Amino acid sequence: MAGYGYRLGVMGATGAVGTTILALLHERGFPAREVVAYASERSAGKELEWGEQTLIVQPLNAETIQGVDVVLSSPGGAVSSEWSPRFVEAGATVVDNTSFWRMYEDVPLVVAGVNDEAAEAHKGIVANPNCTTMVMMMALAPIHRAVGLERFVMSSYQAVSGTGQKAIEELRAQAKAILAGDQPPAPAVYPHQIAFNVMPQVESFKDGDDYTTEERKVMAETRKILGVGEEVGISATCARVPVFVGHSESINLQTREDLSPEDCRTLLDGAVGVQVLDDPAAGGYPTSIQTAGQDEVFVGRIRRDPSQDRTLNLWLSGDNLRKGAATNAVQVAEILVDRGWLLNQR
Amino acid sequence: MAGYGYRLGVMGATGAVGTTILALLHERGFPAREVVAYASERSAGKELEWGEQTLIVQPLNAETIQGVDVVLSSPGGAVSSEWSPRFVEAGATVVDNTSFWRMYEDVPLVVAGVNDEAAEAHKGIVANPNCTTMVMMMALAPIHRAVGLERFVMSSYQAVSGTGQKAIEELRAQAKAILAGDQPPAPAVYPHQIAFNVMPQVESFKDGDDYTTEERKVMAETRKILGVGEEVGISATCARVPVFVGHSESINLQTREDLSPEDCRTLLDGAVGVQVLDDPAAGGYPTSIQTAGQDEVFVGRIRRDPSQDRTLNLWLSGDNLRKGAATNAVQVAEILVDRGWLLNQR
Numbered sequence: 104m105a106g107y108g109y110r111l112g113v114m115g116a117t118g119a120v121g122t123t124i125l126a127l128l129h130e131r132g133f134p135a136r137e138v139v140a141y142a143s144e145r146s147a148g149k150e151l152e153w154g155e156q157t158l159i160v161q162p163l164n165a166e167t168i169q170g171v172d173v174v175l176s177s178p179g180g181a182v183s184s185e186w187s188p189r190f191v192e193a194g195a196t197v198v199d200n201t202s203f204w205r206m207y208e209d210v211p212l213v214v215a216g217v218n219d220e221a222a223e224a225h226k227g228i229v230a231n232p233n234c235t236t237m238v239m240m241m242a243l244a245p246i247h248r249a250v251g252l253e254r255f256v257m258s259s260y261q262a263v264s265g266t267g268q269k270a271i272e273e274l275r276a277q278a279k280a281i282l283a284g285d286q287p288p289a290p291a292v293y294p295h296q297i298a299f300n301v302m303p304q305v306e307s308f309k310d311g312d313d314y315t316t317e318e319r320k321v322m323a324e325t326r327k328i329l330g331v332g333e334e335v336g337i338s339a340t341c342a343r344v345p346v347f348v349g350h351s352e353s354i355n356l357q358t359r360e361d362l363s364p365e366d367c368r369t370l371l372d373g374a375v376g377v378q379v380l381d382d383p384a385a386g387g388y389p390t391s392i393q394t395a396g397q398d399e400v401f402v403g404r405i406r407r408d409p410s411q412d413r414t415l416n417l418w419l420s421g422d423n424l425r426k427g428a429a430t431n432a433v434q435v436a437e438i439l440v441d442r443g444w445l446l447n448q449r
Numbered sequence: 450m451a452g453y454g455y456r457l458g459v460m461g462a463t464g465a466v467g468t469t470i471l472a473l474l475h476e477r478g479f480p481a482r483e484v485v486a487y488a489s490e491r492s493a494g495k496e497l498e499w500g501e502q503t504l505i506v507q508p509l510n511a512e513t514i515q516g517v518d519v520v521l522s523s524p525g526g527a528v529s530s531e532w533s534p535r536f537v538e539a540g541a542t543v544v545d546n547t548s549f550w551r552m553y554e555d556v557p558l559v560v561a562g563v564n565d566e567a568a569e570a571h572k573g574i575v576a577n578p579n580c581t582t583m584v585m586m587m588a589l590a591p592i593h594r595a596v597g598l599e600r601f602v603m604s605s606y607q608a609v610s611g612t613g614q615k616a617i618e619e620l621r622a623q624a625k626a627i628l629a630g631d632q633p634p635a636p637a638v639y640p641h642q643i644a645f646n647v648m649p650q651v652e653s654f655k656d657g658d659d660y661t662t663e664e665r666k667v668m669a670e671t672r673k674i675l676g677v678g679e680e681v682g683i684s685a686t687c688a689r690v691p692v693f694v695g696h697s698e699s700i701n702l703q704t705r706e707d708l709s710p711e712d713c714r715t716l717l718d719g720a721v722g723v724q725v726l727d728d729p730a731a732g733g734y735p736t737s738i739q740t741a742g743q744d745e746v747f748v749g750r751i752r753r754d755p756s757q758d759r760t761l762n763l764w765l766s767g768d769n770l771r772k773g774a775a776t777n778a779v780q781v782a783e784i785l786v787d788r789g790w791l792l793n794q795r
Contacts, residue, residue, distance in 0.1 A: 336756025410682025
């Protein structure tokens with residue numbers, strides 16, 4: 104490795120997650136001697152502020168991708184499917200935030216703080232889980248390790264920034280028009296109006312499936328991260344709500360051994376990256392916006408479900424752009440660097 | 450009964466539900482020869498449009514409450530606790546939309562289309578269930594009758610109009626400020642900002658309970674309406690979302706006998722006051738705002754939960770001010786009138 108740090112690439116640098124990654128790299132003092140911001144041809148040449156520096160956005164091509172140590176990748180899945188392997192061929196290790204690589208057998212799916220060790224086996228690409236799964240894993244993995252998960256039912260309340268910048272603009276434009284008493288602009292990003300509405304669809308319905316791709320991800324990725332099969336029952340319903348940042352989730356979970364609400368609070372209070380906020384009568388519980396800009400996941404409303412043995416209800420909220428995406432990608436890059444697990448450290 | 454119709458009172462006539470009740474009475478051609486609008490001293494003397502007529506808002510006192518046949522009551526619980534019995538003493542039958550009377554043993558709790566017969570046993574007061582329970586019962590009661598409910602887990606996405614006019618104004622004012630880039634006004638109605646946020650609290654936490662009064666209502670009222678006990682397991686998490694009108698609910702339900710998604714659709718398609726909207730890949734599912742102004746409850750996303758036998762997931766949305774409150778109150782009044790069950794028809 105040259106000099107005092109790494110040459111770092113950020114793919115999708117102008118997007119909602121990409122800009123958060125850039126902010127975090129600076130904030131956390133990632134040991135980067137140089138950052139290369141990549142985006143589509145359309146954005147190439149744009150200038151991005153990064154700390155004291157100005158980055159000129161680069162297009163992706165055979166020349167620009169050379170000489171990079173680590174890539175934090177957050178473009179669309181199609182772009183990642185093509186360019187992540189090219190970066191790996193050129194010697195880089197890629198931490199990818201798209202859905203494309205997550206379920207490949209030789210691609211570790213890593214939640215920093217939950218299954219860091221899994222990262223070691225990578226062959227060039229480490230995948231970042233979906234934001235809904237990520238936020239959930241922070242609370243559920245410690246519970247699974249302590250008492251075993253038997254089955255859980257999750258309903259989500261997901262922010263539009265999970266979709267990207269255009270969805271943020273769509274919510275903003277529709278809400279403005281409605282509050283002014285005007286006809287809102289027709290939905291373009293989403294199939295229905297999102298302002299002042301709730302929609303039980305996140306992502307798409309593939310090949311006539313009755314679950315969305317998002318719901319399937321929650322089920323499949325959870326099992327991969329926890330290293331379990333069908334013996335852990337999972338049911339997911341994902342809904343989009345008119346919130347800019349912050350995913351929330353209502354979870355009903357049955358454990359194999361009994362876990363009291365008190366013990367659950369103690370367990371999660373001691374877990375990495377989790378904060379228990381559970382004094383409901385005083386308004387102490389997680390809300391979506393309160394997590395904005397926070398790297399931790401917040402858990403509250405922990406209580407017994409009187410209708411079933413060994414069952415708790417809980418509520419959690421996390422910043423979908425931070426721990427749900429950018430923070431985890433940077434944390435995984437930090438793990439790779441610290442442990443000497445980069446391709447070009449081997 | 451005098452003349453060609455009834456003398457009808459509307460308590461809480463200036464509120465979110467009260468104004469909807471007035472609109473519905475006109476829309477449905479309720480056989481009223483006169484409507485008396487009651488509200489607090491503060492609103493007394495105000496004029497309300499009702500069809501071609503102008504109603505002068507009356508205060509509640511010993512004189513104004515005389516000579517009324519039916520009262521549709523939607524003030525606060527405290528007002529109803531005092532004035533509903535006074536109306537009954539004066540000979541009126543009261544359909545009450547507050548939470549105060551619902552769990553009294555001699556007060557029937559009626560969802561029109563679900564348990565109409567229960568209304569007959571009233572002693573002057575018939576209660577309207579809570580909006581979240583009401584919307585849910587429209588779909589769950591037919592399923593319970595067909596195959597038996599064993600247990601269900603419900604997470605709600607509730608609109609601010611369920612709280613009332615002030616909450617509608619709070620959401621509007623906060624959202625306007627945020628979109629203009631200003632500091633939003635501090636929360637007054639709710640414990641946290643509601644604009645562009647989700648809050649896992651609807652109503653309050655009583656005496657250190659870890660469930661909200663709203664969640665307790667869902668559990669208790671469901672059992673009273675279905676006439677079941679603890680053998681039907683119920684778990685509820687109620688959340689407030691930044692939506693003006695339309696409650697949505699994500700429900701995971703286990704039945705005693707197996708019910709396929711196809712049979713569930715057929716069953717609900719034939720149920721009174723329910724519309725199945727279940728073509729998800731084409732965007733066919735209920736959303737909150739789409740129910741605004743509709744008297745029916747919409748159900749979709751009906752699918753098997755792969756993690757448990759005899760278990761379905763479904764999503765439903767209903768207008769919390771219409772079927773969730775005003776429509777049901779008017780429908781119950783219609784039942785009382787049609788069947789000759791008013792106190793002064795006996």
